[in-house]
Amino acid sequence: MKLLFFGYSLLTMCTVSGYANAQQTMSNKKVLIVYFSRTNNTKAIAEIIHQQVGGKLVALELQNSYPANYQAIVAQVAKEDESGFLPPLKTEIDSIEKYDVVFIGFPTWGMQLPPPIKSFLKQYDLSGKTVVPFNTNAGYGVGNCFDTVKKLCPKSHIPEGFSIKGGIERDGVLFVMKGEKEEEATVKIKSWLKKVNIL
Ligand SMILES: Cc1cc2nc3c(=O)[nH]c(=O)nc-3n(C[C@H](O)[C@H](O)[C@H](O)COP(=O)(O)O)c2cc1C
Numbered sequence: 753m754k755l756l757f758f759g760y761s762l763l764t765m766c767t768v769s770g771y772a773n774a775q776q777t778m779s780n781k782k783v784l785i786v787y788f789s790r791t792n793n794t795k796a797i798a799e800i801i802h803q804q805v806g807g808k809l810v811a812l813e814l815q816n817s818y819p820a821n822y823q824a825i826v827a828q829v830a831k832e833d834e835s836g837f838l839p840p841l842k843t844e845i846d847s848i849e850k851y852d853v854v855f856i857g858f859p860t861w862g863m864q865l866p867p868p869i870k871s872f873l874k875q876y877d878l879s880g881k882t883v884v885p886f887n888t889n890a891g892y893g894v895g896n897c898f899d900t901v902k903k904l905c906p907k908s909h910i911p912e913g914f915s916i917k918g919g920i921e922r923d924g925v926l927f928v929m930k931g932e933k934e935e936e937a938t939v940k941i942k943s944w945l946k947k948v949n950i951l
Pocket residue numbers: 788789790791792793794795825826829858859860861862863864888889890891892893895917918919920921926
């Protein structure tokens with residue numbers, strides 16, 4: 753009987769300490785959420801993720817901002833994609849090495865990763881970290897964005913990314929991530945975070 757009780761106590765202790773360790777591991781992770789957003793849809797998604805996982809939230813800003821006019825920005829981005837130009841960032845991340853998990857948010861631009869995100873991923877070494885991409889787009893999907901994140905972070909662990917329809921600037925539809933759409937996004941984000949073992 754004594755032996756049985758001892759066995760049970762040991763099992764309970766192991767289970768409890770295992771649980772505590774799992775909790776500790778999650779809460780010990782340092783999280784950075786970096787995003788680039790023009791019409792604030794990706795920003796809204798970044799803020800929902802931030803509410804769920806905490807950490808440091810940073811908006812990427814450029815040294816020279818893009819034109820406000822839609823046709824002008826489309827033309828400029830097409831040129832940058834073709835030449836491989838990496839727009840210099842105004843934002844600096846202090847001690848990137850201290851983060852374990854780096855979320856990276858961006859809209860789809862010309863079915864590609866926006867040049868400022870390419871600048872960020874080329875400038876900062878995310879080797880050994882978990883890099884979690886998220887995206888908004890006008891309904892045409894992520895294009896090759898997630899594949900490019902993988903290419904630019906060959907030594908990072910990259911779980912399945914999150915993508916949701918945002919604005920359609922071409923048609924004058926700018927910020928949509930409010931009301932029911934924001935609620936829908938929150939539900940989808942929570943279930944995605946669980947699926948990729950972050951929540
Ligand atoms: C220069 C530019 C190019 C875009 N190209 C695409 C595209 O190829 N496919 C797509 O679905 N949406 C495209 N969009 C629409 C954005 O991805 C969409 O509106 C997104 O939600 C904007 O995010 P933001 O509000 O965070 O800036 C483009 C928008 C801009 C400004």
